[in-house]
Amino acid sequence: MQYFPLFVDTHSLPVLVVGAGEVATRKIELLLRTHCQVHVVAPEVSPSVMTLAQRGKLTLSVRPYQTSDLNDAHLVFVATNDAMLNQQISQQAKAQKLLVNVVDAPDLCGFITPSIIDRSPLLIAMSSGGAAPVLLRYLRQKLEAFLPRRISGLAQFADSFREQVKQRFSNVTQRRYFWEEVFDGDIAEQVLKGNPLQAREMMQAKLQNDAPKAQGEVYLVGAGPGDPELLTFRALRLMQKADLVVYDRLVSQDILDMVRRDAEKVYVGKAASNHTLPQEDINQLLVREAKAGKRVVRLKGGDPFIFGRGGEEIEVLLEHNIGFEVVPGITAASGASSYAGIPLTHRDHAQSVVFATGHLKDDSINLDWPALVQKRQTLVFYMGLTGLPVICRELIAHGMPSDMPIALVEQATTEQQQVVTGTLADIQDKAAHIKPPALIIVGTVVTLRDKLNWFKPQGNADADKEQPGS
Numbered sequence: 001m002q003y004f005p006l007f008v009d010t011h012s013l014p015v016l017v018v019g020a021g022e023v024a025t026r027k028i029e030l031l032l033r034t035h036c037q038v039h040v041v042a043p044e045v046s047p048s049v050m051t052l053a054q055r056g057k058l059t060l061s062v063r064p065y066q067t068s069d070l071n072d073a074h075l076v077f078v079a080t081n082d083a084m085l086n087q088q089i090s091q092q093a094k095a096q097k098l099l100v101n102v103v104d105a106p107d108l109c110g111f112i113t114p115s116i117i118d119r120s121p122l123l124i125a126m127s128s129g130g131a132a133p134v135l136l137r138y139l140r141q142k143l144e145a146f147l148p149r150r151i152s153g154l155a156q157f158a159d160s161f162r163e164q165v166k167q168r169f170s171n172v173t174q175r176r177y178f179w180e181e182v183f184d185g186d187i188a189e190q191v192l193k194g195n196p197l198q199a200r201e202m203m204q205a206k207l208q209n210d211a212p213k214a215q216g217e218v219y220l221v222g223a224g225p226g227d228p229e230l231l232t233f234r235a236l237r238l239m240q241k242a243d244l245v246v247y248d249r250l251v252s253q254d255i256l257d258m259v260r261r262d263a264e265k266v267y268v269g270k271a272a273s274n275h276t277l278p279q280e281d282i283n284q285l286l287v288r289e290a291k292a293g294k295r296v297v298r299l300k301g302g303d304p305f306i307f308g309r310g311g312e313e314i315e316v317l318l319e320h321n322i323g324f325e326v327v328p329g330i331t332a333a334s335g336a337s338s339y340a341g342i343p344l345t346h347r348d349h350a351q352s353v354v355f356a357t358g359h360l361k362d363d364s365i366n367l368d369w370p371a372l373v374q375k376r377q378t379l380v381f382y383m384g385l386t387g388l389p390v391i392c393r394e395l396i397a398h399g400m401p402s403d404m405p406i407a408l409v410e411q412a413t414t415e416q417q418q419v420v421t422g423t424l425a426d427i428q429d430k431a432a433h434i435k436p437p438a439l440i441i442v443g444t445v446v447t448l449r450d451k452l453n454w455f456k457p458q459g460n461a462d463a464d465k466e467q468p469g470s
Helices: 022-031 047-054 083-095 133-146 151-160 162-168 172-184 186-193 196-209 233-241 279-291 310-319 332-340 388-397 444-452
Strands: 014-018 037-041 059-061 075-078 099-102 115-119 122-126 217-222 244-247 264-267 295-300 323-327 352-357 377-382 405-410 418-423 438-442
Touching (some): 014 022, 122 133, 162 196, 172 186, 217 279
Parallel strands (some): 244 264, 244 295
Antiparallel strands (some): 377 438
């Protein structure tokens, strides 16, 4: 992050603006919406700036810039049509440890001004660092349309009740729960409709009747196969409300970055023969934190109910009378096959699909192999990379052709995705470089990959170079 976003208190802040043309005028008008003290220096002044000076909105010096103009300034904006002068002022301001912005010259800037959505006291500031100004304008238009015009009134309404809410609820978590219910409910709706008196009556009644929550809840949330854009809306909403997020190793950093910034995060990832936290301890962690009144999100890669131990964790929650909710996610089989261009079912290849785990509770792979070896069926193995030799051997031993196509998909749906295809006989040699997390797909549907492959990560040459069975 090259630019650190912050909001500066402008009360009595001295700001120097060098220049008074059309570009400078836009900056000056924006500055005058704050409480700063604006001093403009320019030998030539536009009518708009002159009018503002005559109305006492700013101080104006109609003359060339002087180095001494920097003495009383805390912020400096430079907007002249003289490139050498702009550079000179930038160097002088930086030498005096002043923050300086030279319009349309990011290399000369100590700070840049963001694109602003003003719903005072709510203020949204966005920046692309100069990389994509058109995209920035596009996003601003989307947000402007999304935010109600009366959202500023809702902020003022909330501010007027801050002290009462603080006195009513003893801790930060209880207050946050209360405010979330207000903003999601009828009280906020009345404010946005322009009925503040009715909203105040409803708020007073809620303050009198609401009891602090003694116990929190647990949400088992599927984070999907890796791409954060594959999260469900509900998953994202709960991630933004969580007090505590308990996550495993299959949850990508991009997805973790979407969690509420001040939420506590606890890593409980498990790999083969390497459990950061045993499942029993994870269960007790969920119970303990929920009983402490926290909203806990148990964030799992894929879907909580498909090899995610969601059922085991819920059984423990039920034993302790902890409220819970399950939010489905796109399971790895669906995500990996779609992004690898391998349909799990196809009228010409497979009329059924079976999900199996390559890693059982006792570290064995003791599966019903005869049931898995069926014609016109696709097999998907989760957590099977270390057991790949056993899987291939047993499938062949129970009657599956040794030239049956097979695919391994590593880090599916992400920019690091790699796909290797081959046969049961040769896949181990071809896939020696593949690492977890990886999914195994077995069946003639794998032969469709060359035709249907659409996802080709940039900067990551696809590992698949040979036809299955070649």
